[in-house]
Amino acid sequence: MYPKSLQQLIEKFKMLPGVGEKTAERYALMIMNLEKEEVEQFSNALMEVKTKIHKCSCCGNLTENDLCDICSDPQRDKGVICVVQDAKDILALERMREYRGVYHVLGGVISTNKGILPSDLNIKTLTDRVNENTKEVIVATNPTLEGETTALYLAKILGEKTNVTRLAHGLPMGGHLDYTDELTLSKAMENRHKI
Amino acid sequence: MYPKSLQQLIEKFKMLPGVGEKTAERYALMIMNLEKEEVEQFSNALMEVKTKIHKCSCCGNLTENDLCDICSDPQRDKGVICVVQDAKDILALERMREYRGVYHVLGGVISTNKGILPSDLNIKTLTDRVNENTKEVIVATNPTLEGETTALYLAKILGEKTNVTRLAHGLPMGGHLDYTDELTLSKAMENRHKI
Numbered sequence: 047m048y049p050k051s052l053q054q055l056i057e058k059f060k061m062l063p064g065v066g067e068k069t070a071e072r073y074a075l076m077i078m079n080l081e082k083e084e085v086e087q088f089s090n091a092l093m094e095v096k097t098k099i100h101k102c103s104c105c106g107n108l109t110e111n112d113l114c115d116i117c118s119d120p121q122r123d124k125g126v127i128c129v130v131q132d133a134k135d136i137l138a139l140e141r142m143r144e145y146r147g148v149y150h151v152l153g154g155v156i157s158t159n160k161g162i163l164p165s166d167l168n169i170k171t172l173t174d175r176v177n178e179n180t181k182e183v184i185v186a187t188n189p190t191l192e193g194e195t196t197a198l199y200l201a202k203i204l205g206e207k208t209n210v211t212r213l214a215h216g217l218p219m220g221g222h223l224d225y226t227d228e229l230t231l232s233k234a235m236e237n238r239h240k241i
Numbered sequence: 242m243y244p245k246s247l248q249q250l251i252e253k254f255k256m257l258p259g260v261g262e263k264t265a266e267r268y269a270l271m272i273m274n275l276e277k278e279e280v281e282q283f284s285n286a287l288m289e290v291k292t293k294i295h296k297c298s299c300c301g302n303l304t305e306n307d308l309c310d311i312c313s314d315p316q317r318d319k320g321v322i323c324v325v326q327d328a329k330d331i332l333a334l335e336r337m338r339e340y341r342g343v344y345h346v347l348g349g350v351i352s353t354n355k356g357i358l359p360s361d362l363n364i365k366t367l368t369d370r371v372n373e374n375t376k377e378v379i380v381a382t383n384p385t386l387e388g389e390t391t392a393l394y395l396a397k398i399l400g401e402k403t404n405v406t407r408l409a410h411g412l413p414m415g416g417h418l419d420y421t422d423e424l425t426l427s428k429a430m431e432n433r434h435k436i
Contacts, residue, residue, distance in 0.1 A: 047331075047332050047335055048303065048332070049293070049294050049303055049304050049305045049309075050305065051286070051289040051290050051293045051294055051305060052290055052294055052303060054286045054289070054290075055286040055287060055289070055290045057286075058282065058283040058286045058287075061271075061275070061279070061283070062267075062268045062271060063267055063268070063271050064264075064267075069259075071329060072257075072258055072259075073257045073258070074290065075328070075329060076256075076257060076258050077287060077290055077291070078290060078291070078294060078303070080256070080291070082291050082292075084256070085287055085288060085290075085291040086288065086291075087253065088253040088256075088287055089284045089285070089287040089288045090284070091246070091249045091250040091252075091253045092250060092253075092272060092280055092283055092284040092287070093280060093281065093284045094246040094249070094250070095246050095247055095249075095250045095269065095272055095273060095280075096272070096273070096275070096277050096280040096281075097277075098244070098246045099244050099246055099247055099273060108243065108244055108247060108273070109244050110244045110245065110246060133270070134266060134270060136242075137242050137243070140242055
């Protein structure tokens with residue numbers, strides 16, 4: 047019903063995660079109301095991301111250069127490697143402004159359901175990075191079944207070479223006890239500590 | 242924290258209605274995972290919409306040609322004009338597959354709050370279109386305060402030249418009486434009819 051080029055744009059917007067017919071329609075109609083210059087910038091931004099950005103050759107983080115900002119920072123402690131599932135998890139950890147080590151992006155987690163094997167992940171480069179100077183590998187995969195499996199796997203293959211640690215599980219700060227699920231509560235009880 | 246070009250794309254996605262930081266981030270990271278060809282198509286689709294699509298010179302509907310598909314369809318009854326706020330409302334009405342008249346897009350509604358006056362809307366072209374061959378003007382603006390105001394205004398300026406009608410208000414089909422607001426119920430009661 048819509049003109050062809052508008053329909054095409056709606057189809058493109060529908061590729062975005064969580065965007066259905068109605069939302070894509072809203073987005074496309076909004077684009078129509080923008081200035082031509084702004085749409086040009088949007089269009090160029092899309093292409094630039096695809097041409098300029100690639101993975102850091104060391105840790106797999108997103109970067110426009112060969113090494114990402116964190117790997118190329120001399121102030122970062124290369125002896126502590128924090129392993130994350132996804133590049134966007136780095137942002138969450140950096141928001142703490144506490145961690146001074148470096149990162150390693152797996153690009154996913156081991157999942158027997160989805161058929162993702164260790165060989166599909168960025169694990170080989172991690173084992174290559176870990177050497178006698180590595181003091182600690184902090185596994186910060188998500189606290190899900192797959193995340194835990196991956197953490198155990200990494201502990202098994204790296205445990206002899208270095209200390210492998212895992213982020214703590216427990217009550218989230220500011221949360222309520224009665225809204226906390228039983229698995230989290232049981233973890234919090236198990237890992238209780240003396241005040 | 243993200244590389245510059247990725248940050249730029251996130252900013253662009255944030256221009257879309259209802260898209261905040263997190264959603265824009267998700268969209269941009271998803272674009273990174275697409276094939277280069279697909280991103281190119283997306284980028285081109287954006288530009289095409291802006292260059293190819295404009296308003297129908299007769300009714301204001303979106304089209305790639307001078308007249309939209311509906312205005313240029315000889316089977317459509319030019320004597321019945323349905324007035325809508327927005328081009329996307331036409332789609333909703335066309336989905337009925339019943340209406341055989343033509344449309345007129347106002348491009349908004351009269352709103353004293355937002356300072357939108359009749360002269361800001363596509364009303365002049367409507368009054369020019371209405372002539373002795375026009376049997377009916379159906380006002381299908383939204384059933385809101387502004388929509389009603391606009392309907393009354395149109396009835397006032399067009400009422401002497403032709404029949405001006407308004408879509409019925411009442412219970413939505415498949416709805417529940419106890420979930421219906423009092424304004425709708427009062428309208429449904431007022432417009433009750435003999436079975």
